Amino acid sequence: MSDKVFRFDIKGIKTVDKKMADALAKATYGLQDEIREAQVIPREVGTLQGTGFTIIDHAKEGYMDMGFSTPYARRLYFHPEYHFRTDENPHAKGKWMEDWIEGGKDEGRLAEIFEGILNL
Helix, strand or coil, X not given: CCCXXXXXXXXXXHHHHHHHHHHHHHHHHHHXXXXXXXXXXXXXXXXXXXXXXXXXXXXXXXXXXXXXXXXXXXXXXXXXXXXXXXXXXXXXXXXXXXXXXXXXXXXXXXXXXHHHHHCC
């Protein structure tokens, strides 16, 4: 049995981790823009749409948080039976982010954006 020594470039690993976290943050911001551009967020004067936010605190762990900060965002999101105006955003609906999460028609978009940023 031969003795082999493996040396890890810790600095290099940290650099890769940082680049991955940065790419995830950029991808999440890109996805948030895509959701806004899809015109699915209910809109009257734009307050709800303008409060979209992304929390990047957990990028190093591989996940991000997205949401909307108006007091009524949760009520509108979880009540797709409401009749939303479609003059400003023609595809406005409740659960407007569902298409981009697991099981939605665009569920792989975040990964696609992420890979594009990393040039994979």
